Amino acid sequence: MRTNDTVRAIGHCGQCEQCEHCSARSQSICSVIDQRDLHQLALHSQKIEIPSGRCFIEEGETARDFFIVTDGHAKLFNLLPDGRRQITGFADCGQFLGLASIENYAFSAEALTSLRVCRFSHIGMSLLKTQFPALERRLLEEASSELVRAQARMLLLGRKTARERLASFLLERQEVAPRSDVLILSMTRTDIADYLGLTIETVSRTLNAFRRDKLIEIDHITSIKLLNLTEIRLLADGEGF
Template sequence: MSTFDIKSVGRLADAKPRPDGAESPCSACSVRHMTVCAPLNPLELSEFSSITNKTSIGAGSPIFDEGEPAEHVFNVTEGLIKVYKLLPDGRRQVTGFLIAGDFLGLANEETYAYCAETVTPAKLCRFSRKKLEGMLQRYPQVERQLLSLASHELAAAQEQMLLLGRKTAKEKIASFLLRLSARYDKRGLSANPLHLPMSRNDIGDYLGLTTETVSRTFTQLKTDGVIRLLPHSMVELSDLDALEEIAEGL
């Protein structure tokens, strides 16, 4: 399978340099302050946009698969994406859920180390890896921003190890809801109630729980008055203090 399924995402226009002084379309991006483009001034951003392809992709569509050539990297500007690895025995480990402002596709090797798939309809900025590397030589501040993003990824991975290894099912679900709420809030999205479009199976594969345990735990939190399950995959965090105490194992 190719990195992008043309039937899914439509034809991508070739990037073209913008006229001098022309305002970059990236300047209107609501999450630009969180992306790799954040350190650039308007003139630099205009040049940077010449290597950018913007695309939309439907829900449940692959972005890339593990083992494919790592030819592109992506800024997520809208929607929710899950990243996961397939284990030798056929099981799946979801390693993260990416939302607007997150960076996708960093690879140390020549191939992607994981799979990425949309959960909801999504919008992304796609960069050629080779062209981006050329830009990094011209704009070291972007390279520093990439290093910062990679450091945040490492910190998130360490938190995930703690979540998987030391917490009960109830503590895992509470921690997951609080962390996702905080990430939404940082991006100016609704943090409470929060949108939870991923399936219970996806959440289970992320937290190391069975689908049944995830569903049972949500029901228990609802019965206890800690959360409310609303229409359209929305979840209200009704008692934040109680949820925080559960997450901390108190």
């Protein structure tokens, strides 16, 4: 990724003393680095600001860097040969991106909101793993989590109904919500439909059905309150009404 007037590099984290007060640290791979060693982490990272709508990872480009989301939200997607787009996931605070990329990035990433990320070069991350063995173990845990998410997504797209898919999506977002019963959605209905393999009409119709069934309350197009989490969980598992 090249820095230009729309993607702003603040500088090395060590220079601006961001690591110690980073809100994403407890949720990210950086949590295994002791407080007294944060200066080593900072030496190998760079803070980047990315405006909404800007891609910061391009599918097929040479994978030179890893990224940790420290503030904001992003969507991950692949492009088909005919130009169609398939959203494969959403990245939130603390998420590590680029782990599965060896030579080239296997996906693209676009900021859904104003976004801040920490960027680590592959060389820098290798040095950190050598210096801090706990970091390598944490990356293995991250890789395992990615496999679990991929398997869950295969099940969602392959076997679940529209109601079950949307219930599963609400639970996914609930896991990262600051308030567990209120979801602030940074993605559009079109993004949700793309991610779930549904039409936007089906997403809107199913959300309205959930509202009528008193499972959710739609306060705004970007705000959904979960009223009956137990029933939503049952529905996601194929056991609801």
